[in-house]
Amino acid sequence: xxxxxxxxxxxxxxxxxxxxxxxxxxxxxxxxxxxxxxxxxxxxxxxxxxxxxxxxxxxxxxxxxxxxxxxxxxxxxxxxxxxxxxxxxxxxxxxxxxxxxxxxxxxxxxxxxxxxxxxxxxxxxxxxxxxxxxxxxxxxxxxxxxxxxxxxxxxxxxxxxxxxxxxxxxxxxxxxxxxxxxxxxxxxxxxxxxxxxxxxxxxxxxxxxxxxxxxxxxxxxxxxxxxxxxxxxxxxxxxxxxxxxxxxxxxxxxxxxxxxxxxxxxxxxxxxxxxxxxxxxxxxxxxxxxxxxxxxxxxxxxxxxxxxxxxxxxxxxxxxxxxxxxxxxxxxx
Amino acid sequence: xxxxxxxxxxxxxxxxxxxxxxxxxxxxxxxxxxxxxxxxxxxxxxxxxxxxxxxxxxxxxxxxxxxxxxxxxxxxxxxxxxxxxxxxxxxxxxxxxxxxxxxxxxxxxxxxxxxxxxxxxxxxxxxxxxxxxxxxxxxxxxxxxxxxxxxxxxxxxxxxxxxxxxxxxxxxxxxxxxxxxxxxxxxxxxxxxxxxxxxxxxxxxxxxxxxxxxxxxxxxxxxxxxxxxxxxxxxxxxxxxxxxxxxxxxxxxxxxxxxxxxxxxxxxxxxxxxxxxxxxxxxxxxxxxxxxxxxxxxxxxxxxxxxxxxxxxxxxxxxxxxxxxxxxxxxxxxxxxxx
Numbered sequence: 001x002x003x004x005x006x007x008x009x010x011x012x013x014x015x016x017x018x019x020x021x022x023x024x025x026x027x028x029x030x031x032x033x034x035x036x037x038x039x040x041x042x043x044x045x046x047x048x049x050x051x052x053x054x055x056x057x058x059x060x061x062x063x064x065x066x067x068x069x070x071x072x073x074x075x076x077x078x079x080x081x082x083x084x085x086x087x088x089x090x091x092x093x094x095x096x097x098x099x100x101x102x103x104x105x106x107x108x109x110x111x112x113x114x115x116x117x118x119x120x121x122x123x124x125x126x127x128x129x130x131x132x133x134x135x136x137x138x139x140x141x142x143x144x145x146x147x148x149x150x151x152x153x154x155x156x157x158x159x160x161x162x163x164x165x166x167x168x169x170x171x172x173x174x175x176x177x178x179x180x181x182x183x184x185x186x187x188x189x190x191x192x193x194x195x196x197x198x199x200x201x202x203x204x205x206x207x208x209x210x211x212x213x214x215x216x217x218x219x220x221x222x223x224x225x226x227x228x229x230x231x232x233x234x235x236x237x238x239x240x241x242x243x244x245x246x247x248x249x250x251x252x253x254x255x256x257x258x259x260x261x262x263x264x265x266x267x268x269x270x271x272x273x274x275x276x277x278x279x280x281x282x283x284x285x286x287x288x289x290x291x292x293x294x295x296x297x298x299x300x301x302x303x304x305x306x307x308x309x310x311x312x313x314x315x316x317x318x319x320x321x322x323x324x325x326x327x328x329x330x331x332x333x
Numbered sequence: 334x335x336x337x338x339x340x341x342x343x344x345x346x347x348x349x350x351x352x353x354x355x356x357x358x359x360x361x362x363x364x365x366x367x368x369x370x371x372x373x374x375x376x377x378x379x380x381x382x383x384x385x386x387x388x389x390x391x392x393x394x395x396x397x398x399x400x401x402x403x404x405x406x407x408x409x410x411x412x413x414x415x416x417x418x419x420x421x422x423x424x425x426x427x428x429x430x431x432x433x434x435x436x437x438x439x440x441x442x443x444x445x446x447x448x449x450x451x452x453x454x455x456x457x458x459x460x461x462x463x464x465x466x467x468x469x470x471x472x473x474x475x476x477x478x479x480x481x482x483x484x485x486x487x488x489x490x491x492x493x494x495x496x497x498x499x500x501x502x503x504x505x506x507x508x509x510x511x512x513x514x515x516x517x518x519x520x521x522x523x524x525x526x527x528x529x530x531x532x533x534x535x536x537x538x539x540x541x542x543x544x545x546x547x548x549x550x551x552x553x554x555x556x557x558x559x560x561x562x563x564x565x566x567x568x569x570x571x572x573x574x575x576x577x578x579x580x581x582x583x584x585x586x587x588x589x590x591x592x593x594x595x596x597x598x599x600x601x602x603x604x605x606x607x608x609x610x611x612x613x614x615x616x617x618x619x620x621x622x623x624x625x626x627x628x629x630x631x632x633x634x635x636x637x638x639x640x641x642x643x644x645x646x647x648x649x650x651x652x653x654x655x656x657x658x659x660x661x662x663x664x665x666x667x668x669x670x671x672x
């Protein structure tokens with residue numbers, strides 16, 4: 001187990017280095033010109049050159065990259081000579097748009113993304129696993145057909161469509177839910193759990209419609225496969241009740257693929273739910289990422305890319321470790 | 334060892350099982366009869382598709398709440414299992430009637446330790462703590478000949494060898510001391526040397542516990558070795574049954590004769606195998622006459638083409654301890670009566 005984790009840790013670091021380099025390269029040779037954006041309306045070649053120096057873009061490509069990377073491990077100074085400012089560890093640079101510490105921007109955005117992610121994940125997992133299992137147990141009966149039908153609709157509804165429909169119905173027409181406000185970022189804040197819950201309910205539902213549908217499908221097919229296994233027949237031959245059979249024997253094996261999927265989706269979602277955050281105007285990581293990319297804000301884009309990659313890689317490692325806990329056959333290998 | 338009631342432990346009467354499919358009803362079992370006394374072993378022999386596995390599933394009540402149509406009687410201790418509700422049957426499964434399967438690797442849950450799986454089988458029918466049940470499981474593992482049972486109980490099925498797994502499977506089935514054990518091809522997936530060990534073990538445990546065993550197999554050698562009685566199945570019917578001695582010495586049904594003749598023996602130097610020509614009848618469209626008639630080399634001995642027009646029944650009376658479902662039997666009995 002320790003060897004496994006060490007190996008994965010090394011791989012994680014290497015992978016992050018590669019991803020950072022690729023992102024940096026793409027950005028550098030891409031069409032965005034942050035200097036032009038930074039120097040404003042009345043721009044002269046001289047001012048552009050000044051801006052380039054201030055942003056550190058006058059240096060050679062590799063040296064820019066190395067400077068950036070060194071900042072991740074210890075702080076560095078940023079800005080034009082004479083007007084430098086300190087960027088503390090871990091330094092992801094300063095936003096080209098606002099000159100704010102990128103780390104601070106992320107720190108502000110993360111609670112929003114977490115709020116959206118946590119509720120959506122709980123919602124779609126419960127709905128997906130419950131209905132997927134139910135469909136498998138009622139195979140080819142009406143219940144199964146209704147659930148599979150609903151899942152087919154859900155999986156073909158894009159988030160922008162669901163999101164806007166939800167807003168239209170529950171906020172504009174029925175007026176039973178508030179429009180998402182940026183003031184609430186935690187269930188422990190002054191708005192309380194209820195305020196937080198109601199504030200993020202619509203984004204959760206929008207995400208959960210799509211993801212539940214996928215989880216229903218995976219759960220159903222995996223449970224069907226498991227219910228047909230020989231060991232289920234053995235469980236029945238022991239005299240176990242149907243409930244004990246399904247929970248202790250069926251779900252234990254049948255939900256393994258769901259665990260994998262869930263781990264990866266959590267990793268994905270922590271890197272920002274771009275569409276959902278856009279539609280509900282939640283200033284989370286995904287929302288920030290879109291703004292940063294549009295504005296050619298290299299430090300912010302880099303940081304968000306690394307953050308998202310980090311979450312996905314960690315999710316992968318966690319999934320593998322969990323797998324070893326669930327399935328003793330994996331432990332041996 | 335057991336109570337001496339006249340009633341046999343198990344009596345199957347006119348068992349029929351059919352599965353509805355898109356191609357019509359598949360008649361897997363068509364009038365199966367069997368009796369088994371306490372503590373004895375009966376072998377159900379037949380080729381693939383002869384209905385022996387379906388019969389054993391019907392015995393366990395595993396066909397309840399499926400699309401299978403099961404009719405007839407399965408009397409265990411005088412209670413008709415076929416008319417029991419799923420709930421009542423559940424209380425019997427594992428406790429009064431248990432089963433071991435052909436492939437112990439796939440029949441055991443890959444994520445639970447062997448000990449836990451045996452303990453679970455015990456706890457279903459006995460209100461004891463998890464700890465007590467584990468102790469029972471360890472003890473049971475020892476009884477089936479697994480060395481260092483305490484340590485091995487914590488191991489997972491994939492960490493066992495094939496023979497050890499089957500031993501564990503047997504431990505799981507016998508942990509509640511059932512009156513009837515159904516062993517569905519218990520040695521088919523094992524090495525020949527291990528096969529013998531498992532059969533010996535079954536025999537020993539049977540002596541100890543007095544459990545009656547239904548041994549489902551296609552291996553006549555296994556039957557000859559461990560069974561008291563044999564029922565030969567063909568096309569979902571029992572075509573001949575009797576004691577092992579009688580059936581092997583004097584096979585009466587042409588199918589049994591063919592089956593015995595097709596067995597290779599060490600004596601036949603270079604002689605070719607003698608298979609029974611033809612194929613078993615289609616289970617969706619059973620012939621009106623004898624199910625074996627199309628492959629039977631002896632139909633010319635029965636007049637009027639009765640083999641193809643009328644399905645033979647078992648004779649009762651004198652022939653009842655070694656009956657054969659063949660028209661030649663009926664004729665012979667009729668001649669004797671005429672004399």
